[in-house]
Amino acid sequence: MQISYFHVPADMPEDCRPDAAVVIDVLRATTTIAWALHHGAEAVQAFADLDTLRSTAAAWPAAERLLLGERGGQRLEGFDLGNSPVAVTPDTxxxxxxxxxxxxxxxxxxxxxxxxxLMTAALPNRDAVARRLLAKQPASLVIVGSGWEGAYSLEDSLAAGALAARLQELDSNAGADANDELTAAIALWNQWTHDPEACLRVASHGRRLIGLGDHDADFRCCAGVDQLDVVPTQVEPGVLKAA
Known part of the structure; x- marks a missing residue:
């Protein structure tokens, strides 16, 4: 399996055509997605554009939809929820x-x-995603970090390294052909493996969240390794379901 890690989407070459992709946004989108599907959400439909989100959601029965929106770490006005993994409870x-x-x-x-x-990964579902990838055996895999507004993020590289390290634990041949970014991510994970929450807190986005208020529960949730069996998987463009 050839594995490449790209710090942000813009780093991925336009002509890159992998067999599989894993998107990571530790703080906090892919963690929230994993927990929402674990707690019984029918699906998570992702949008880059807010107007498209609103028009698509309006066609869905009101009792069967929730709008999750966040910009700059804070919930968008008029949305039901922000981007917190601890808010997507089963009752909600x-x-x-x-x-x-x-x-x-x-x-x-x-x-x-x-x-x-296409799947999403975070620290809580790292093992589940690794096992799914080994079961599917794509010839080429890209791991894409979300970064922060186009810039590198420490926490996404931590999770990319955690995923790659788990793949190698399960299959020594996995990632033998890796790019330098992935090798560096594995080294980062090896440094913080015993205290990933500390890494999330020293990361620039972690410090940003701390500045916005009390996010201790979010940090604990986002740093919890191998807690979930859910693998959010795209079933149609933009629509992720538990698999």
Whole structure:
């Protein structure tokens, strides 16, 4: 399996045509997606554009939809929820479609929506995603970090390294042909593996969230490794379901 990691979507070459892609946005979109589907959401539909989100959601039965929106770490006005994994409780999301747009994660998903096998990963579902990839055995895989407004993010590289390290633990041949960015991400994970939450907190976006208020519960949730069996998988462009 040839594996490449790109820090942000813009780093991915236009002519790159992988067999599979994994999008990561640790703080907090892909963590929120994983927990929402674990707690029974019918699907999460991701949007880069807010107007498209609103018009698509309006066609869905009101009792069966929730709007999740975040910009700059804060919930958008008029939306039901922001982008917190601890807010997507079973009582709130079970049986509902979540229409979601965030500062970074949903834009990264939009960049790779044409890839045949598209999944999202975070630290809580790292092992589940690794096992699914090994079961599918794509010849080429790209891991795409969401970054922060086009810039590198430490926490996404941490999770990319965690995923790659788990793949190598399960299959020594996985990632033998990796780019330098992935090799560096694995080294980052090896440095922080015993305290990933500390890494999230020193990352620039982690410090940004701390500045916005009390996000301790979010940090604990986002740093919890291998807690979920859910693998959010694209079933149609932009629509992720549990698999």
């Amino acid at each position: 999301v079970a049986g509902k479609r979540l229409f979601m747009s965030t500062t970074n994660g949903t834009r990264a998903l939009d960049r790779v929506r044409q890839v045949p096998l």
